[in-house]
Amino acid sequence: MAVLRVIMSFEEEKMKKLSAILLIFLLVSGALCVEGSAQTGTPDDELPLADLFVARPLGVAAGIVGTGLFIVSLPFTISTKSVDKAAKKLITDPFHFSFSRQFPDESLDFR
Numbered sequence: 001m002a003v004l005r006v007i008m009s010f011e012e013e014k015m016k017k018l019s020a021i022l023l024i025f026l027l028v029s030g031a032l033c034v035e036g037s038a039q040t041g042t043p044d045d046e047l048p049l050a051d052l053f054v055a056r057p058l059g060v061a062a063g064i065v066g067t068g069l070f071i072v073s074l075p076f077t078i079s080t081k082s083v084d085k086a087a088k089k090l091i092t093d094p095f096h097f098s099f100s101r102q103f104p105d106e107s108l109d110f111r
Helices: 002-040 046-079 083-099
Strands: none
Touching: 046 083
């Protein structure tokens, strides 16, 4: 039982230190981000990065989810003869958004 208490106290101390380090890191990084954005606004080089790392992966995810939704809705779209419209909206448009647009796309506004 004593060994278990020693291990638990060691783990608690380790968690306290890790929590303190994490808290300090978050406070410092948050202060630096606020200070940097207050001085310069949104630099021109951040927009292509947002397009590359946010917008395009979300487009791929939307295309994958849309493909699943298209398969699920296929019995209904066949009966209404709107398979082409559903395929365009759920599959073609998201993948076009991710892979066929110019890079960087200035028409996107992340501000």
